Amino acid sequence: MKSSSNQYPSNYASKHLSSHFQLLRYLGFLLLLAFGVTIGMIISFYYKSCTISLQFSQFSLSASQKPPPVSPPPPPILQPIKRLKVSHVSHIAGLKEFLQPSHVIHDMSDEELLWRASMTPKIHDYPFRRVPKVAFLFLVRSNVPLAPLWEVFFRGHEGYFSIYVHSHPSYNGSDKSPLFRGRRIPSKIVEWGRVNMMEAERRLLANALLDFSNQRFVLISESCIPLFNFSTIYFYLMNSTQNYVMAVDEPSAAGRGRYKIQMSPEITLRQWGKGSQWFEMDRELALEVVSDRKYFPVFQKYCNSGSSCCADEHYLQTFVSIKFWKRNANRSLTWVDWSKGGPHPAKFVRPEVTVEFLESLRNQTCKYNGNSKNVCYLFARKFLHTSLTRLMRFAPQVMHL
Numbered sequence: 001m002k003s004s005s006n007q008y009p010s011n012y013a014s015k016h017l018s019s020h021f022q023l024l025r026y027l028g029f030l031l032l033l034a035f036g037v038t039i040g041m042i043i044s045f046y047y048k049s050c051t052i053s054l055q056f057s058q059f060s061l062s063a064s065q066k067p068p069p070v071s072p073p074p075p076p077i078l079q080p081i082k083r084l085k086v087s088h089v090s091h092i093a094g095l096k097e098f099l100q101p102s103h104v105i106h107d108m109s110d111e112e113l114l115w116r117a118s119m120t121p122k123i124h125d126y127p128f129r130r131v132p133k134v135a136f137l138f139l140v141r142s143n144v145p146l147a148p149l150w151e152v153f154f155r156g157h158e159g160y161f162s163i164y165v166h167s168h169p170s171y172n173g174s175d176k177s178p179l180f181r182g183r184r185i186p187s188k189i190v191e192w193g194r195v196n197m198m199e200a201e202r203r204l205l206a207n208a209l210l211d212f213s214n215q216r217f218v219l220i221s222e223s224c225i226p227l228f229n230f231s232t233i234y235f236y237l238m239n240s241t242q243n244y245v246m247a248v249d250e251p252s253a254a255g256r257g258r259y260k261i262q263m264s265p266e267i268t269l270r271q272w273g274k275g276s277q278w279f280e281m282d283r284e285l286a287l288e289v290v291s292d293r294k295y296f297p298v299f300q301k302y303c304n305s306g307s308s309c310c311a312d313e314h315y316l317q318t319f320v321s322i323k324f325w326k327r328n329a330n331r332s333l334t335w336v337d338w339s340k341g342g343p344h345p346a347k348f349v350r351p352e353v354t355v356e357f358l359e360s361l362r363n364q365t366c367k368y369n370g371n372s373k374n375v376c377y378l379f380a381r382k383f384l385h386t387s388l389t390r391l392m393r394f395a396p397q398v399m400h401l
Contacts, residue, residue: 101210104164104185110203117206118291131159132215134237135208138165138180139190139200140222145385147177149225149392152401154179157230162214164207166190166200195304195311197277198296206290209283216240218280223347223382224334225391227362229400233378241369242329243285246275247317258309260302267298273317278334278381285324295319335361335377347382353390358398 108116138144144165154161163183168190175181185207190200201219208214216237226233249272250256259272281289296315303309320328337346366376383391395401 104183104207106186108186110188110199113203113206114290117209118287120287121212126212130213132238133160133162133211133213134234135162135164135211135214135217137201137204137208137217137219138163138222139204139219140165140167142167142171143173143175144177144180145222146225146383146388146391147175147180149388149395151177151179152392152395153226153230153399157234160230160234162208162211164204166204193308193310193312195300195309195315197312198299198315201277201312201316202290202296205286209286209290215283216280217283217286218333218379219278220379221278221381223384224278224379225381225383226401227335227358227378227380227399228375232375236368236375236378237280239369240282240329242327243282243320243324244280244329244331244333245316245320246332247273247321247328247330248275250274258303258314260309262302263298266295267318267322271318271322272314273321274313275317276332276334276336277312277316278332278336278379279316280333280378285320285327288324289316289319292319295322329367331366331376333378335380336382345382347384348387349384350386350390353383353387353394355394355398358394362398 106113144150154163163180165180165184166187167184169187175184185203187203188196188200190197204219205217208217218237228236248255255274256269256272258274259269295318299311299315303311303314340346361377361380363374364376365372365374367373368375
C-alpha cells in the first residue's frame with residue numbers, strides 16, 4: 001500500500017511537466033510560424049520591387065532602342081522689328097493734340113498715313129465743342145501764286161477752315177504768306193495723267209482727316225480762285241446734303257477708250273466714269289476714299305500710263321459711281337472753260353479778268369439739295385498769276401471779300 005501511494009505523486013508530476021513542455025513547444029511553433037510569415041512578406045515585397053524595376057529598365061531599354069523621331073522643321077527666322085520713332089515732347093499730349101494736330105509735318109509713310117486717317121469714332125456724340133471746318137486742299141507745284149487773294153478770302157474766319165498744301169518734294173522755297181506757312185504736307189512727285197496725281201489727292205485727304213473738325217473737303221489748284229466770300233461758301237458746303245463729284249459716261253477715245261479690259265471683273269466698262277478732277281466731298285466719303293483697298297489698286301496697276309488713262313479723271317468718278325451715287329450731285333463746284341478744245345482747259349490772263357466776266361461765273365443756276373439755286377460754282381480756274389492785280393481790285397466789289 002505504501003509503495004502504491006508513493007508512486008502516485010511521481011506520475012502526477014511527470015504528466016504536469018509533459019503538458020508544460022508541450023505548451024512551450026506550441027508557443028515556439030507559433031513564434032517560428034510568425035517569423036516565417038514575416039520573412040515571406042519581406043521577400044515577396046522585395047521581389048515585386050525588383051520586378052517593377054526590371055520592367056521599367058526593360059521598357060527604358062526598348063524605348064532607347066527605337067529609331068529616333070524625325071526632327072521638327074526649324075522655326076522661321078524673325079525679322080528685326082522696325083521701332084517707331086517717338087519724338088520727345090515737353091508736355092503731355094491731350095485730347096486736343098489728337099483731334100486737331102497743330103502741325104502737318106510727320107514721318108508716316110503713305111500706308112501708315114492712310115491707316116491712321118481711316119479711323120473713325122463709334123461714339124457719334126463728341127466730348128468737346130466741335131466747330132465744323134472746311135479743309136482746303138491745295139495741289140500745287142511750288143508756291144501758291146494767288147496767295148494774296150486767298151489771304152483776303154480767309155481773313156477774319158479763323159477756326160472755320162484748315163489748309164493743306166501738296167507741292168513738289170524738291171520745292172524748298174519759303175512761303176511769303178503766313179497763311180500757307182507751315183501747311184505743306186509730306187509730298188511726293190506728281191505727273192500729269194499718271195496715277196501719282198490721284199495718290200497726291202488721297203494723301204491730301206488723309207492728312208486733312210487727321211483733324212476731326214474737318215467736315216467738308218475741297219480740292220484747289222494753284223490757278224483756282226473763289227467766286228464768293230468765305231461765309232457764302234462755308235454755309236453752302238455745310239448745309240449741303242450731297243457730294244460734288246462729276247461723273248459721266250463718255251463714249252469717246254478720251255472716255256471709254258481709256259478703259260483697260262484687265263480691270264475686269266473689279267471694274268467693268270459699264271461702270272467706267274469720267275469727269276472733272278476738282279471735287280468737293282463730306283467726311284464720310286473722304287473716309288471711304290482713303291480706305292479703298294479694292295478699286296484703287298486696280299488703277300495703280302492698269303491706269304498709270306499718262307494720257308492713255310488719266311487716273312485723276314476716272315478713279316474717283318468710277319468709285320463714286322459704283323458705291324456712292326445716291327448722295328452725289330454729279331457736278332463739280334469748280335468752273336473751267338473747255339470750249340477751246342485740247343487736253344487742257346482755257347487759261348485766263350490779266351486783260352480777260354473783268355467785272356462782267358466774274359459776274360457771269362457767279363450767276364448760274366444749278367440744283368442744290370433738290371432745289372434750283374442761282375449759285376452753281378463756288379470756284380473757277382485757270383487764272384494765271386498775271387491776273388492777280390485785277391482780281392485783287394475787283395474782289396471787294398464782285399465777291400464781297
